[in-house]
Amino acid sequence: MVTLQTTQLRTGGLPVKEKRSAKQRAGTLGLILPGSIGLFVGFVLPLIVMIRMSFNQHGTGGQLVETLTFENYGRALSDPFYWQVIGNTLWLGLLCGGLAVILAYPIALFLTRTTSKWKGVLIALAIAPLLTSAVARTYGWIAILGDQGIINGFLMDTGLLSGPIRLNNDMPGVIIALVEILMPYAILAMISGFGRLNNSLEEAAGTLGASRFKVFMRVTLPLTLPGVFTGFLLVFVLSISSFVTPRLMGGGRVFILATEVYNEATQTLNWPLASALSVILLILFGLLVAGYQQLTKRFED
């Protein structure tokens, strides 16, 4: 009797249920579709066109020849110069990531811990640079690091130096500026990655007899490492795709994928090669990010 009733209800209930979910599905599609089309046009399509372009040919005299060839990849990958460019790009990323993390760590730790009423202001101050145009900040660094800049000016005015030392127009300047420009990202990533750190853990270690140094090595550092990893990854990723700063501060000596892509695309008009280099950058990027995340995941177990 009871089972019979249940079956009836089930079959009787189905149409209602289906009607409801069909309507719901249409509604969901309506929510998703406009945004997806926008993102397709503004993001996916360009990537597709670019990938297609990378198989075209840059003809003699610079014309564009529509074809299907691996020539551009061949050229890019068989040429030691481009290997050098890829190497430079990675080196820039590693160095900037490492330095940014080292400098950001004390700030992030300080901001996580401080109970000062100025905390809000200090956080704002640490990440306000993010909201300032990278072009403007690069200009600031040119002013600081240039031959006529603040540092050289100071050193020469005080007689510590007879001629300027070259800080700008080369890799060191690019690295200094990029570290500063990208550091706020590391600070942010760390602050949000320091979630597992809490005062009572460090206090607990203290009551168990750990000195300040031991507390740091055994508790603070291991617990903040995930934040450090994300901070590093973020800066790494942003610096290997940076363009404005290397371009304005590199003095023509800093060859990285981004500047090469820009040169090929706008100066030499070799779109197929620019596209191939972009695809290489993209793949490099994807592999590194995926590998890195795999690695850190294993570390964090």
Add this chain to the structure above:
Amino acid sequence: MHLSVQNLNKTYPRTEVPAVSDINLDVQQGDLVALLGPSGCGKTTTLRMIAGLLEPSAGSIRVKGKEVTSTPVHKRGMGMVFQSYALFPHMSVLDNVSFGLEMRGGGRRGNRKAAKAALDMVQLGHLAERRPAALSGGQQQRIALARALAIEPTLLLLDEPLSNLDAKLREAMRHEIRSIQQRSGTTTLLVTHDQDEALDMADKIAIMENGIIQQYDAPQEIYEHPTNKFVANFVGKANFIPSTSVRQVGEGRYSIEAGAFGDLTVPGVVGIKGDRAELVLRPHRVRLMADGEVAADRPRARGQIIASSYTGNVVSYEMQSSDNDRVIRIDQLSHPADRLPVGAEITVSFDPEDAYLVAEG
């Protein structure tokens, strides 16, 4: 005296009122003392000063007669269990427990053995390799205890160790902690705002309010002989019967006029001044009198039941007394046969020796 705290004071930076004022506390070797009080009364502040996590503004702390006030936290050798347990999430249970031993040096094998022993004491030896995140609240709680006990601390400090557990587990853990504490003989300070917990577990209880210790006594003393209205109200339920014509008739004995209950002689706090006071009467000491029952000398009052609440084992009634607007609460062990309806006329009485006079609130 194992722990002796003298005139301890703490005023936090940028605050006006002290969080803790002139705390004095002597704890005997092997005792469990509870600091009980409402939220914000300064319990944690006191405990943290004793642990060395917070610097006192004034006062001194001695352990076994040795002044430790300026000893840094990691050299005090105290064990502490935090409300949030504060287990190291990146270490295994065993590593957590052996952390303190490691900090004291000693061989790795010896440490691990001692840590195992501590884990066995809390009956969680089988979880040694787990990460804390993979444990239930009660298990984490016991690990935290094992970690604190592993270093054989001079003093065990517990800050609301049970407040994150659900009701059933909380009750079970009370006994467990108490028995581990007794077995190891570790002098212990327990911070709590739960009166049942304090009454059930402690050898002595310090009742705190606004940074001050209001009473420091054995649980039964606190409950039966509260020194003031705050203590009486905070610990257990109480009827307060305004009393007039208060007159001292002996050391801690008073003759009073207790409203509907008439003239009585009752015990009370020593040295109540003035002719008004309040009589503390616990609801379970109020007796419902059988119809026609006569109890010579017993104060009595008539009234009507205006509310009753049933929680299985206890029935609580609220009686509106017929001659004035006082409401008396009566707690009875429930029995289906005895349950009285709202509106019923009843007579209640109590033994004056079960009541206790305190100064007006």
Add this chain to the structure above:
Amino acid sequence: MHLSVQNLNKTYPRTEVPAVSDINLDVQQGDLVALLGPSGCGKTTTLRMIAGLLEPSAGSIRVKGKEVTSTPVHKRGMGMVFQSYALFPHMSVLDNVSFGLEMRGGGRRGNRKAAKAALDMVQLGHLAERRPAALSGGQQQRIALARALAIEPTLLLLDEPLSNLDAKLREAMRHEIRSIQQRSGTTTLLVTHDQDEALDMADKIAIMENGIIQQYDAPQEIYEHPTNKFVANFVGKANFIPSTSVRQVGEGRYSIEAGAFGDLTVPGVVGIKGDRAELVLRPHRVRLMADGEVAADRPRARGQIIASSYTGNVVSYEMQSSDNDRVIRIDQLSHPADRLPVGAEITVSFDPEDAYLVAEG
């Protein structure tokens, strides 16, 4: 029948076991029914299906005889109070309360008047212009109640409405909600995992476990006559005395052999099969016998107190019976004069009519 739930089932997508199986529940007009059970037993799931927030996998829900199973949530006309209150943070208290009325159309002035009236009913008329964030937990709770009542709901649904409040406030709110509910005569379904709350507030209680209703009865029935061991254990404290040689001697009456207590005739659940069962004995029904006292016919047992716990008004003892390893828990209203030490030899007894036999767990 005001609300009638039949064979209600719910299996969540991508799960195997049903969250709720074959729930049947009839609620009388004006009653307050509590759904009581441990965490995860399906209380919220049931409530949300009745509200229309969740689609049942099978079964039907009728209100006043009208099938509402496929009526969308906003057309069911039910009032609901959420555990988190779910007050609209961007609206004033008055706008919160009049929201439901607005949704039903009606003049703005009339709605505001009705909302005011609902607010007055919960005695918070003076807070009409505040934002919810500026209210205390208890006040928010009452606003949520007013909002739900303002629409004069066909059914009031409360999902753990008190669980976010502190102990003292929780107890006060129980009576308040109950009295408002009774004044307005609104048929109400209350979800809770707090047995005291259910026992104190409800006309009837449905005890749930693993998606199934185990017993649906008046509070006193549930407590005094649990249908099985789960109910007896979940509601109130209980001693379970393993009983052998069980033999039915009448409708719901059994003759048993209850270990140390010997042969007894006790009431019990109708239809216990087999010759083993468990006797439920509430700790507060166990009597400590005075030395030399003789109570004819009363089952008795001797033993030694192995633990005692003191919470002011109640003292609990655990007695290890001398002839077997059973532990009996005894609850007594405390009196300093009567307190027995651990180790004391005692004799306990009980009235067999106060015990209740259930099938083995």
Add this chain to the structure above:
Amino acid sequence: SSGGGDADGQTTITVLGYTAIFEDNFTQAVIEGFEAQHPEYNVEYVPSQNSAEMLGKLRSEASNPTVDVAILDQSVANTGIQEGVFAQLDEAAVPNLANVVDMGLNAEGYGPAMTFDNLVLLVNPEEAPEEISSIQDLWDAPDNSVAIPAAPDIQGIALTALTANNLGADYQEDIQPAIDELALLQPKVTSWDPQPDVYQTVTSGSAQYAVGWNARGQVFSDQSDGRLQVVQPDDGIAFQVNTINMVEGTENAEGAQAFIDYTLSKESQESFSSAMFYAPTVKNAELPEEVQARVADPQDPNIVEIDWIWMADQRDAWTDLWRRTVIGG
């Protein structure tokens, strides 16, 4: 846009050319004159950052051009010609073609040269320790004192050709010696990609020496109160050629050619050269003496001819050599 008629009967000619000071001077010295002479036309100037960008734009509009005339570098223009972006001119419609010097003419009748510019040395006389007069002198400059716009910038390309010439080699035969020579410059160079441009870099003293274009060099020299001095190198003159082209498919060929003709007129060439110090591309232009002294002469025997059309194919290869050997990536 093409063939568009205005309300007052004017036809609009759309001209694509360089931005910034080129635009300013060209408008004043050429467009205004043309409009005065041809009231039936109205010129709209579309500025662009560089030749490559112009070609990109023209490519994209190939089926529906909005531009009638484009002024851009000869080698880039040649790519455009090969892609069919530009149209051949009707000699009859551009009578002034007859006056264009030989090296400025396109053999197949596409757009001719409109300006000549040449590579010069830029010096900051206040900061520079020594005077220089030839490209070769750069090799004697102090360390970190020279700014050179490296290839793919055509200044770098031109410098390569001049270096080859100085070594007595034919740049079309073997460029390696010139590249090796340039590599020796490395320590002297402070920037291979000066930001801001070489003129600012020298004026500000960030570099004491640089190579740059004569036209801009002269203009900025006037603006710099003598902090920038232009030196015509005495060991070779390399021309850069801007051509003026009619866009294929324009609906306004008549107007476009009228405009091109005007830019090749004696008066236009003289006025633009006086304003910006480009060397005129027509034989009949006569410049005031003080201007003449500051522009190169297309007839100068010292000229190292660079075949920019040949170069268009070589630019990538040379750029690679620069990066690998000269700059040392």
Add this chain to the structure above:
Amino acid sequence: MRKALSGTVITVIYLFLLAPIIAVFLISFNSSSALKIDLGSPSLQWYQEMLSNSAFIEGAKVSFITAAVVSVVVLVLGVPVALAIARREFPGKNALSAFFLSPLLVPSVVIGLGLLLVFQPLALTGTYLGIIIAHFGITVPYVIRTTLMSLKTNDVSCEEAARVHGAGPFTTFFRITLPIISPGLIAGAVMAFIISFDEAVISLFVAGSGRTTLPVEMFRYLQYRSDPAIAALSVILILISVLLVVVIERVVGLRKVMNS
């Protein structure tokens, strides 16, 4: 001692972090055009110079219009997506949310080149439409993220309460959901505005010879000149950013917005 040491370290790092901003600020009052601090007689000439530079004014206009339109468009198209992800069950949900966050993981030059290749044949370079489409892709992840976060932190019970008390799905969205998540939306819109306003690389590719944004104008300006007019402009931009930061901090709290 320890405190003093760590205080010094923190201060020095902060100084490094703020160095270019401080330098830019000081240089903007230079008395000469040199690229160094030269405050012989501080002047406002570079502010005048900047205001009379038509490229900057035009660029600012373009940036402002673009950023404003982008932040509105990205809200209108992005919020429904976030809503679907947070509140609906459908297959491929995780993939969709990854898809909408993926532009964050693609280097700007790559996106810029792709857009250039698409836009050039369509004559979209240097047009408002082109720049807006380009900026949509890079701002939408931020809006999705902030909106998702507000939707997740505000549990559904308010919406359910509204439904139970008689509100239909539309009424619930407009009367309850939208007002409650509005701080997140404002934060998302402000983020989108700032990113669009600041974006240099992608704009550089799609600017062509037509309309272009302020950062591109600044970049181009820096290729030919380096006088303190650019510093003056930067100071103005920094002040606007600070103002926005204060606004965000007031409305929702900065950290919530920036955290991922």
